[in-house]
Amino acid sequence: MQVSGTLRLLSQDHGVTWEFTVQPAAGNQVVATTHFEVPYVQWGLKNPSSFLLRVDKSVDIEVHALGEIAPPPQR
Numbered sequence: 424m425q426v427s428g429t430l431r432l433l434s435q436d437h438g439v440t441w442e443f444t445v446q447p448a449a450g451n452q453v454v455a456t457t458h459f460e461v462p463y464v465q466w467g468l469k470n471p472s473s474f475l476l477r478v479d480k481s482v483d484i485e486v487h488a489l490g491e492i493a494p495p496p497q498r
Contacts, residue, residue, distance in 0.1 A: 424455070435467050441486075448489065455488045 427440040443455045462481040464470050472478050 426457075430461075432461070432463075432466055432468060437466055451492045453490050453492060455486075455490060457486045459484050459486075 424443045430437045430439045441457045443457045445453050445455045448454045460481040464480050
C-alpha cells in the first residue's frame with residue numbers, strides 16, 4: 424500500500440510517499456511496516472557530526488504499526 428502526505432520537521436513541510444507492507448495479525452488486526460530515509464541536512468536539520476563522531480547525511484527510519492480492521496460506521 425502507498426501512503427502519500429506531508430512530513431513536517433521544524434516547521435518545514437516535505438512531501439513524502441511511503442510504501443507500506445501490510446500483513447494480517449491476530450484476529451482483526453494488521454501489521455504495517457515501512458522504511459525510509461530522512462536527509463536531515465538537506466531538510467534543514469543540524470548535522471550531528473562532531474570532531475569525534477561522524478554520521479551519514481541521512482537517517483534511516485523504520486516504522487512498525489499495529490492496526491485494527493473495523494466495520495464501516497452505520498448510517
